[in-house]
Amino acid sequence: MNDTAAASSDNRNVLADQHESQESLRDLCKLIITLASGVLALSGTFAGKFSADSGPAVLVMMLSWGFLVMSIVRGVRAISVLAEAQQKGTAGWWAQTHEPASSSWWFFRWGVFILVLHFGIISLCEALSGDAMKVTMEFYYHHFK
Numbered sequence: 001m002n003d004t005a006a007a008s009s010d011n012r013n014v015l016a017d018q019h020e021s022q023e024s025l026r027d028l029c030k031l032i033i034t035l036a037s038g039v040l041a042l043s044g045t046f047a048g049k050f051s052a053d054s055g056p057a058v059l060v061m062m063l064s065w066g067f068l069v070m071s072i073v074r075g076v077r078a079i080s081v082l083a084e085a086q087q088k089g090t091a092g093w094w095a096q097t098h099e100p101a102s103s104s105w106w107f108f109r110w111g112v113f114i115l116v117l118h119f120g121i122i123s124l125c126e127a128l129s130g131d132a133m134k135v136t137m138e139f140y141y142h143h144f145k
Contacts, residue, residue: 022086022093026079029101033075036068036108043115060118067111074104 047061078100085093 022082025097025101026082029075029078029104032104032108033072036071036075036111039112039115040065040068057118057122060114064111064114064118067107067114071104071107071111074100074107078104
């Protein structure tokens, strides 16, 4: 009987640890979704100021927005899969949620990196020449042709 009580206690500890891990993953996905949404909102607000009207510059900014949107989509997918696994009591919840959660983080990092690089190039060109539109267009056409 003592062994049964110990086994039952170990089982409760494992379930508590699993629940804590699931909540941590859910919180991390929510954080990524919130940050990606905020970056999208801020970059959209200042897009006119930091965006040259050249095709390549706009495409680079849209590429970064695409990565950020995919980050949000993958984060929502991870939370959805996690909720479904919790409802069904699936033991392999980590295997199901790991890919969408990690890809959400990957898309977020690259979206922010591309956006910062884009805004940095435009700001640098404007600071050096005073004519951001002309210099940025020349830069993009020269390097991304």
